[in-house]
Amino acid sequence: MPAQSLAEGGAAGGPEISIIVPCYNEVANVAPLVGMLESIMAGRRWEVIFVDDNSPDGTTGAVCAQAARKAYVRGICRIGRRGLSTAVIEGVLSSSAQIVAVMDGDLQHDESRLIALIDAVASGDCEVAVGSRHVEGGSNAGLANAWRHALSDSGIWLAQRFLPVSLTDPMSGFFALRRETFVAIAPRLSGTGFKILLDLLLSAEKPLSVREIDCGFRPRVAGESKLDALVMLQFAALLLEKTSRGLVPLRFVAFCIVGLAGVGANLGVMHLVRLCGVHFSTAQAIGTVAAMVVNFSLDNNFTYRDRRLRGQSCVWGLLLFMLVCSVGALADVGVAHLMYAQSYRVNEASLAGAVLAVVWNYAMSSTIIWRTR
Ligand SMILES: Nc1nc2c(ncn2[C@@H]2O[C@H](COP(=O)(O)OP(=O)(O)O)[C@@H](O)[C@H]2O)c(=O)[nH]1
Ligand SMILES: [Mg+2]
Numbered sequence: 001m002p003a004q005s006l007a008e009g010g011a012a013g014g015p016e017i018s019i020i021v022p023c024y025n026e027v028a029n030v031a032p033l034v035g036m037l038e039s040i041m042a043g044r045r046w047e048v049i050f051v052d053d054n055s056p057d058g059t060t061g062a063v064c065a066q067a068a069r070k071a072y073v074r075g076i077c078r079i080g081r082r083g084l085s086t087a088v089i090e091g092v093l094s095s096s097a098q099i100v101a102v103m104d105g106d107l108q109h110d111e112s113r114l115i116a117l118i119d120a121v122a123s124g125d126c127e128v129a130v131g132s133r134h135v136e137g138g139s140n141a142g143l144a145n146a147w148r149h150a151l152s153d154s155g156i157w158l159a160q161r162f163l164p165v166s167l168t169d170p171m172s173g174f175f176a177l178r179r180e181t182f183v184a185i186a187p188r189l190s191g192t193g194f195k196i197l198l199d200l201l202l203s204a205e206k207p208l209s210v211r212e213i214d215c216g217f218r219p220r221v222a223g224e225s226k227l228d229a230l231v232m233l234q235f236a237a238l239l240l241e242k243t244s245r246g247l248v249p250l251r252f253v254a255f256c257i258v259g260l261a262g263v264g265a266n267l268g269v270m271h272l273v274r275l276c277g278v279h280f281s282t283a284q285a286i287g288t289v290a291a292m293v294v295n296f297s298l299d300n301n302f303t304y305r306d307r308r309l310r311g312q313s314c315v316w317g318l319l320l321f322m323l324v325c326s327v328g329a330l331a332d333v334g335v336a337h338l339m340y341a342q343s344y345r346v347n348e349a350s351l352a353g354a355v356l357a358v359v360w361n362y363a364m365s366s367t368i369i370w371r372t373r
Helices: 027-040 059-067 084-093 111-122 146-162 179-188 196-203 229-243 250-275 280-303 311-341 346-369
Strands: 017-023 046-052 073-077 099-102 128-132 175-178 210-214
Touching: 017 027, 017 084, 027 046, 027 059, 027 111, 046 059, 046 084, 059 073, 073 084, 084 099, 084 179, 084 196, 099 111, 099 179, 111 128, 111 175, 111 210, 128 196, 146 229, 175 179, 179 196, 196 229, 229 250, 250 280, 250 346, 280 311, 311 346
Parallel strands: 017 046, 017 099, 046 073, 128 210
Antiparallel strands: 099 175, 128 175
16 A cells, blocks of 8 residues: 555544554653644544553543544553553554554654654555664664663663564564554464564564664653563563463463572571471471462562452462462472382472472463453
8 A cells, every 4th residue: 555545534434544552651641642643643544542551540531531522542441451562462453444553652752753654564665664763863862761771772682682584673662564464463472571563573474574764762751661670571581482482481481480489488488487496397388378478479460460360359369379389289299209209310200290380380370360351
């Protein structure tokens, strides 16, 4: 579709371009962003779809206030869910436009480059057009501090080691592609984490043709960044999942990391309790319960953050988790004992038991405790 054929906005037909904006606690940025898009997109058939995870600051209210007056503003509010990547996926899947563009809702992306991104895809120049801060003319001056620069640079360096295409800014959250291209890849997307572009490029069956377009990155004016240590962990796990061709799922990696934290908690609490003169077996039992509580709470907040249990379901979830882990521990001891009796070495028998327990705990957690509702 040549760029010129993107007809003017109006009564005839639906939008030809959907701009998907993941947002969380961006109440102050919604109206200014809509205003900016209105002037940039004038003369085109377009819509903006905000995907908010029921932000406590009332972002959805701000979106509704705009949508009530403007047919080209739509909002999706997800309750009990979190995640930038899944927000983008659901936004794109709710669109019927030919071209979708993804941009942040915090005004950090330079919206004046939006047309260049859309036209690069519309003209058939490339399958994905990426707003890059690292090609000539681009800038990432808006990153908050030296730490964020270092984090961004090392993330880019690491991602480039895995990518099937050459890209200076694979961590960009500002890009455009045909909706049908996205939809074809969607079933293979990992969906966990912050880096949906990377997920797309790594999940495509054949390498996608990519064009980078220089773009600036402004400092944040309102609201706060949601990037934290967990997001970096999710990023590393995404690379692992994709390069192992899904053999090592992202959640499983997170589950194992949390499991290691649980081992630490078990040892720490056990030693503390022993210092109070308690017998080893009792101290170990208390340590085990503490480890289960720590694991449950970390899994609830991180590994299964998008399916987080709250209130009464959280209490039931904890009890079920303890039951599942106890069965896992019994299976661990049982298998290790059987293998040891069949003259396997101590380490092999013990490792096999531990692996079985982790896989059991993970399978039960994913299907029974934090199941998709
Ligand atoms: N729906 C949704 N949007 C999110 C989530 N986390 C971040 N975002 C949005 O994604 C965009 C980029 O996030 P931001 O925290 O600014 O990342 P940074 O620019 O790398 O610091 C912003 O519009 C955020 O509001 C989330 O969990 N759910
Ligand atoms: Mg930002």
